[in-house]
Amino acid sequence: MPSSPGLVDLFLSLVRIDGISLAERHVADAVTALLRQAGIRVHEDDSAARLGGTAGNIFCFPPGFRNDLPAIVLTAHLDTVKSTARINPIVESTLIRSDGTTILGGDDRAGCAVLIRLLLDITEQSLSHKNFFVLFTVGEETGLFGAGTADLSRYQTTGAYVFDCSKRPGTYIREAVGLSTFTATFIGKTAHSGVAPEEGISAIQLASAAISKLELGRIDADTTANVGTIHGGEALNAIPERVTIEGEVRAFSPQRISERLTIIENTLRRSIDSRGSVQFSQKTDFAPYVHAADSPLVTALERAMHTAGIEPHPIRYTGGSDANKYNAKGTPAVNLGIGAQKPHSNEEFILIDDLARSHALATALVRS
Ligand SMILES: [Zn+2]
Structure with a gap:
């Protein structure tokens, strides 16, 4: 049995850590400590210095990762749009919200929680998996900065899945402006x-x-x-x-x-x-991105959604995300709905079931 926190507890512990854009030091430290303790190799890049922030992007490699083989990337951003220092998260029967005086920070600590839980599952349960790594970026909310400085060129990345869209799981941005x-x-x-x-x-x-x-x-x-x-x-x-x-x-x-x-x-x-x-x-x-419905990235995603019991719903979207940056670097990427609803507002909430469904999708994307 895993001794580490479950998905909801992990999410709650993450939103309690203050970490606005380019001031992500505390949350980066917490994530790094938790993952290293579990045997995950963690590398922080030099983006703190390059961007004038307090933390760099965090690359997390499950056991057996090979950078000479094709790899997929699962990613989320560490920063929140506003401070969560005074958060009082409230867990109701079906959802998690703030008390209305702060944002919840589900954007994007929900994505972070899902991907951390995935890495913990893999090490604790010795799950067989595809060659993949997890990337936590900084400075997303103020300009996709961490995704811009993240160097993917040293890996054979075939696709990136960004866990950061406020739509419900299943909805994903196949075309973005x-x-x-x-x-x-x-x-x-x-x-x-x-x-x-x-x-x-x-x-x-x-x-x-x-x-x-x-x-x-x-x-x-x-x-x-x-x-x-x-x-x-x-x-x-x-x-x-x-x-x-x-x-x-x-x-x-x-x-x-x-x-x-x-x-x-x-x-x-x-x-x-x-x-x-x-x-x-x-x-x-x-830059914009558009993926064909039959592209390898999209077909692999929809297959994983079906495995996770999620109905795929591709959309066109007029907002940007880290996925735009990865596509511009040559790694095909899509942004996935994680259901952090009403983001950037004090009414922000997430359904507990949506957290679980994103976790099931992340698992299906990397299980072999
Ligand atoms: Zn976000």
Whole structure:
């Protein structure tokens, strides 16, 4: 019989550890200690230094792991979106929630608990398993940072399963958008607004005229665009010289994103008359991914779901996750529903049955 904590107790102990993004030291230490005690080899990478955080990504290798053989990765993120330092988790008959004054931290400590329990099962029960390892990342909530710095190239990774989507187990993100951001700075000319208004060019007028020409919101079934921030102007009696806007574009293909960014840039530039100017820059935040229904990653997943008694439900999704980063590195990855519902809110909860079903799925993915 396992002497280590069961799934629910493990989850409760994890959510009680404070660990917001890039301040995951305590939770990383707890996970490392628990797994090492059980005979799991744990390696922490150098992401703490690279990202300016307190902990790196944690790679966990079950006994017999071979880095010269094809391997699958099961992964979750260590950080929570807000502090759980004052959490008072409440276990009801069917679910676990906070007392309403904090988040629960099911996003993503539920994923962590499931994968830790899997590793403990394998060592305690000497279960036969495929070649796999578990990766716990840092800094997910603030920008998928740990997944970005995690080096998978030293392993023969054939696929990654991310235990982090708030949908119920069975639902998984087969197609996810990519996200690029843009910044546009409108430059006019300052002058005293009362004494010499003829000498000024209002950057606020330049910006507002330009923004009004942009197509924003849901552009089509595959594309969204938003202007999210605007800053500019310095004084009530000065014609504003600079206004900066920031925005984003999301779509399911890199081409679609770059086409839309080009339209935005051209629209802004065209709307500026010869009196002012605009500086435009863009940056890829994360790339999109799309997996075919008959891809090896997806067929292996759906087979494991059936083994675990879970009905597969692939979806397209307009949010990003660590899976986007792994796909961009060449390791095909999907994000799996774990049922941490109403994430990022104080109403967050998880059904105990969903924890168990994710654990059954993780087990089915790696059992040979
Ligand atoms: Zn998450």
